Amino acid sequence: MLTQSDVERIAHLARLHIDERESKVFSDSLSQILALIEEMNAVDTSNIEPMAHPQDVGLRLRKDAVTETDRRTEFQEIAPATENGLYVVPKVVE
Amino acid sequence: MGPEAVINKSLAELSRALQSKETSSVDLTRAFLERMDTGQGLNAFITVDGDRALEQARAADARIARGDAGSLTGMPLAHKDIFCTKGLLTTCGSKILSNFVAPYNATLIERFNQAGAVILGKTNMDEFAMGSSNETSYFGAVENPWDRACVPGGSSGGSAAAVAARLAPAATGTDTGGSIRQPAAFCGITGLKPSYGRVSRYGMVAFASSLDQGGVLTRSAEDAAYLLSVMAGFDPRDSTSIDRPADDYVGSLEQDISGLTIGLPRQFFGEGLDPEVGRRVEAAIEEYKRLGVKAVDIDMPNCSLAVPCYYVLGPAEASSNLARYDGVRYGYRAPEYADLIDMYKKTRSQGFGAEVKRRILIGTYVLSAGYYDAYYLKALKLRRLIAQEFEQAFQICDLIVGPTTPTTAFKLGAKVDDPIAMYLNDIYTIPANLSGLPGISIPAGFDNAGHPVGLQLIGRYFDEARLLNMAHHYQRVTDWHKHTPAGFA
Numbered sequence: 194m195l196t197q198s199d200v201e202r203i204a205h206l207a208r209l210h211i212d213e214r215e216s217k218v219f220s221d222s223l224s225q226i227l228a229l230i231e232e233m234n235a236v237d238t239s240n241i242e243p244m245a246h247p248q249d250v251g252l253r254l255r256k257d258a259v260t261e262t263d264r265r266t267e268f269q270e271i272a273p274a275t276e277n278g279l280y281v282v283p284k285v286v287e
Numbered sequence: 288m289g290p291e292a293v294i295n296k297s298l299a300e301l302s303r304a305l306q307s308k309e310t311s312s313v314d315l316t317r318a319f320l321e322r323m324d325t326g327q328g329l330n331a332f333i334t335v336d337g338d339r340a341l342e343q344a345r346a347a348d349a350r351i352a353r354g355d356a357g358s359l360t361g362m363p364l365a366h367k368d369i370f371c372t373k374g375l376l377t378t379c380g381s382k383i384l385s386n387f388v389a390p391y392n393a394t395l396i397e398r399f400n401q402a403g404a405v406i407l408g409k410t411n412m413d414e415f416a417m418g419s420s421n422e423t424s425y426f427g428a429v430e431n432p433w434d435r436a437c438v439p440g441g442s443s444g445g446s447a448a449a450v451a452a453r454l455a456p457a458a459t460g461t462d463t464g465g466s467i468r469q470p471a472a473f474c475g476i477t478g479l480k481p482s483y484g485r486v487s488r489y490g491m492v493a494f495a496s497s498l499d500q501g502g503v504l505t506r507s508a509e510d511a512a513y514l515l516s517v518m519a520g521f522d523p524r525d526s527t528s529i530d531r532p533a534d535d536y537v538g539s540l541e542q543d544i545s546g547l548t549i550g551l552p553r554q555f556f557g558e559g560l561d562p563e564v565g566r567r568v569e570a571a572i573e574e575y576k577r578l579g580v581k582a583v584d585i586d587m588p589n590c591s592l593a594v595p596c597y598y599v600l601g602p603a604e605a606s607s608n609l610a611r612y613d614g615v616r617y618g619y620r621a622p623e624y625a626d627l628i629d630m631y632k633k634t635r636s637q638g639f640g641a642e643v644k645r646r647i648l649i650g651t652y653v654l655s656a657g658y659y660d661a662y663y664l665k666a667l668k669l670r671r672l673i674a675q676e677f678e679q680a681f682q683i684c685d686l687i688v689g690p691t692t693p694t695t696a697f698k699l700g701a702k703v704d705d706p707i708a709m710y711l712n713d714i715y716t717i718p719a720n721l722s723g724l725p726g727i728s729i730p731a732g733f734d735n736a737g738h739p740v741g742l743q744l745i746g747r748y749f750d751e752a753r754l755l756n757m758a759h760h761y762q763r764v765t766d767w768h769k770h771t772p773a774g775f776a
Contacts (some may be wrong), residue, residue: 200648207606207651208613209644210632218641219648222706226649229707232595233665236672243667244674246497247483247723248748252526267390273620280615283627 195223290318295771298362298456298510305351305361312344312351312361316405319363323408323454329430329439331449333368334376335408343405350403358537359517360403365455367446368409369416370396370501371490375406379492380414380424380442383612383619383638393490394522395459395501402517407455411445414640415609416466416494418442419712422703423642430699431473432772433738437696440470440712446504447474452775457505457514461491463498464597465691465716468728471504472691472741475730477758477768478504479511482749483723484529486515487522495604496527498597498720507768508729508758512536515751534752540759545579547757549744550684552587555715561694567732567740568690571761575688578760583684587676592669593717594710599653599666600721605643606650612638645706674722681747686757690715691728691741719745729758730767739767 195203197216200223204211211219265278274281288310296304304310320337340363347361371377371389373396378384392400399406413423421429421444429444431437432452439448443460447470450458460467462480471478479502486501493499503514519533551572556565572582614620614634621633639647653662680687692712702709719726724745731742742761746754762768 195652199652203648203652203655206655207647208610208628208631208635209639209647210636211644215641215644219645222645223648223652225707226598226645226710227652229710230595230599230653230662230666233592233599233669236589236592236669238665238668238672241668241671243664244671245667246527247674247721248529250527250529255523264390268616271386271388271390271617273614273618282615283624283630285627 195220195227288314290321293318294322294453295776297506298513299507301456302358302362302513306356308351312347312363312405313341315361316340316344316363316407319407319455329432329448329452330427331411331429331445331452331454332365332408333378333380333411333426333445336375339375340405340407347403347405357402358513359399361405363405363407363456364399365407365410365446365449365458366396367412367443367458367460369412369461369492370459371492372396372406372409376409377492378426379416380412380426381638381640381643382425383635385425385619387618389490391490394487394524395518396490398517410443410449410458413442413444414643415492415605416442416461416463417605417642417646419465419469419709420702421445421470422699423640425640428699431696432775433475434696434736436698437738438473438699440473440696442466443504444470447471447476447478450474450476450504450506451772453771457503457510459501460504461499461501462720463495464601464720465713467502467504468691468716468726468741468743469712471728473696473739475739475767475770476504477507477511477730478502478728479515479751479754480719480726481515481519481751482725484527485725485749485751486518487525487528489522489524493608495601496608497604498601507762508727508755509537509540511727512540512755515755519751531749536752536755539752539756542756544757544760546581547686548581548583548684549575549686549688550583550585550680551688552585552590552680554587554590555689559693559711559714560690561734563734564690564692564694564740567734568742571731571742572688574761574764578764585680585684585687587680589669589672589676590718593673593721594714596666596669596673596721597713597717598649598710599662600670602646602650603654603663604650606647606654609643609647642706670721673718677718677722677724686753687745689743691743692716695734695736695738695740715743724748725751725754727754727758729761730770732767
């Protein structure tokens, strides 16, 4: 069971703003989903190796060499706010 | 060839017509653009850029004239709006990306561009591919061409509806838990999800990175083979791409299938399966037996827990992947905010729809301190048990066969307020994603309401050629895949 205050705490961790009405709706549906998820407990998984990747292969390594060109201007053209080649966000340091 | 003749041809037929110069890419592209324009009204497309498509078509025609054409040169294709297209909007069905024009192409798009294919448009989809009905799209629901009061399935619902209604010869899609196979089943078309690692994920907007795989929605297995031949292959830009050459998918379509064994998992035919769907699937299995295929019953008990396992892993990966949408580098930013945290929160709350928020919340919860082992680690272990079940099954059979979905297409609005009922739609498709195996859905008839039924085949790793070969043999002796919805013939 997830209470409305649980939902509000998780929402803060996820950087989502949830109003009173939404936290009620989400606490109901998330509780149902958690009940579904808990069906997993029917199976004993002790001594089973977790599987993170379908082919169980490790990440490939490549040479530590520059492969990308500088495309800052192009990338910043689609940003909500930039100035002098920097991304602009609200002030965080006084 | 006149526009009517063009619309009803398969992609394989159109490919031959282009190469023999019976038609041109410009004529073909124009015919499909006009058909989309006449407003079939299904809401299958989010973005269509006709001028750009015709420019690509002219370049393709020049290539054909030079004798420099491949099988897809000049072929108009629709792409799910999850694949980044340079200079053309890529929204992923979300408000948060509603203004996003990618500065690069997805590898899949790049491969089709190099083959000379034409981008007809970007298709509608569930927001961030999270949904089984296409109703979570910021751009509105898509109608099922077979019954416009019904959903087309999701998340590749726009692609499925477009191909079924003949608004495009074929379309791409992505499948994280069934998002190609389920809408293909609901719309009476063929949908192929290749093995994880077969098709590059570079430039495909991430939902759950260990499950997402690009594939196709087509009118036949033969058409899917043409497309996969271009899409499949190693990509150094995708760290999970597998360095293994593609097979000859078109060349192996006609291979003999007699003597092969199909496995029928008891768990795919039990409670929850609509009896009419069950009967159509049984009939398809009988058809395979007539083609010399043997059928054996198999037991896959852990597959019944694939849905709970998926609703831990999918949201966990999604909550991490979607953390990037913060209103700083691209996409939507809230117009007003007090400080940085407030900007993040308002941007994300205004930019994401309810289902996406729900999955971010589940994912954040199962990954949070104190819950990680009980949920996330548990799910990863269960995932291995499910994958092992497939490995064991493939010791005694070559392919696994069953229904794609428990029911046929349901009414628009019927499940929007019941996430669990919506999630259970993917009960037969999710196991292949968790295991990374290739799967295909092909049309196997209609229920009494006239809604298409999908037959699912699941193969061994990288056995796409066998899947397409099996599907092709079924399509040689049946004509379900040739039916066209009334009003779209």
